[in-house]
Amino acid sequence: MSAKTTVSLTTTAIALLFGSTAAFAADANAFGERLKAVAAEQNMTLAYDSASSEGDDVVLSGLTATPEGEEPAKLGDITFEDVTGSTAEGWKVARVPIADVDVTEDDTHTTVTGISIEGLELLPADRSSLPPAKQMSALYFDKAGIESLSVEEKGTKVFDLSGASIENTINDDDTFSSDFDFGSFNADFSTADPETVKTMGDLGYTKMSGGIEGSANWDPKTGTVTLDPFEIDVENAGNLSFTYEMSGYTPAFIQSMQQISQQMRQNPEADQNGGMAMMGLMSQLSLGSADITFTDDSLTKKLLDYYAEKQGTTPDQLVQQVQAMVPAALAQLNNPEFQSKVSDAVSTFLKDPKSLSISVDPETPVPAMQIMGAAMGAPQTLPQVLSLDVTANDATGD
DSSP states (O other): OOHHHHHHHHHHHHHHHHHHHHHHHHHHHHHHHHHHHHHHHTTEEEEOSEEEEETTEEEEEEEEEEETTSOOEEEEEEEEEEEEEETTTEEEEEEEEEOOEEEEETTEEEEEEOEEEEEEEEOOSOOTTSOHHHHSOSEEOSEEEEEEEEEEETTEEEEEEEEEEEEEEEOTTSOEEEEEEEEEEEEEOTTSOHHHHHHHHHHTOSEEEEEEEEEEEEETTTTEEEEEEEEEEETTTEEEEEEEEEEOOOHHHHHHHHHHHHHHHHOGGGHHHHHHHHHHHHTTOEEEEEEEEEEESSHHHHHHHHHHHHHTSOHHHHHHHHHHHHHHHHGGGOOHHHHHHHHHHHHHHHHSOSEEEEEEOOSSOEEHHHHHHHHHHOGGGHHHHHTEEEEESOGGGO
């Protein structure tokens, strides 16, 4: 090979190398600008000092995030791993690890570790060919979570959380599922204000531990949304479980709601018109079922003991007072059958606290406007309209 040929090949390689680097830099800037635009749609202002590429990764240096009406949060240098795509086609990011947080303000020390987002997508402006779950927003992710969060006050740990995550799935039939686990938490009330310390101490909860989790599903074809279940579980207190099914939550409904919300933000003086438009949208929704159940794990007895002592009476006498108050409170409904059902359930639960449930289970979904109309015009009919039931100590709650 001649020296001339060698020089020519070397020159070409250098040109390709520099051309490639320039292309990567342009992609990094394009990615950063698209991220800013998508964040703005979520009422979040993003800013950064520079955008650069390191192989397949994009690094945004000096990134700050400012939620609408709040102070900016400094996120520092954030690396977006394995970035592919374009603004026109949409960007995909395999993983976004976020640096651990370690902040001290006055006597409060906060640390957060293991923050990450997986399967992040910045979707294109034209999303008509994508699954409905990706048409509703330009931002989508498969999974996000944190390993731990800890808060200390004056050297004493007052709160910690571990293993929080949200996982989203678009199924083969285009239905959307979301499983969320807010992790296990521990709270210590010993350093709170004196009144809180005394109250929680009297209740026997100087410390509290538990977890929160749930799952939701959406079928865009029918507009059916289900939450089954959402649970708050607190050790030595109880479990609160909430489920519901609602229909009418279609892609068209969501887009209309987003448009009205945007118009209301842009023109606050038109809130009244926006509110009426929202009311019109609500008429498209129907309630299929709902259930809220509290399963006791000693909380009820502790509350009865606490309030009985404050009132200078006994827990049994307090129970009798509550039993007398419930019928009086429901008398204005002018629905003796429902009044008796609720009174019996409350009495049964207070005498032997196991579980208390309020459920809605009509034969067919009830339109939201029908519920609102009954509530305002004929509240005594609501139990029949909703097939409302109140039960205590069912086998499912034992």
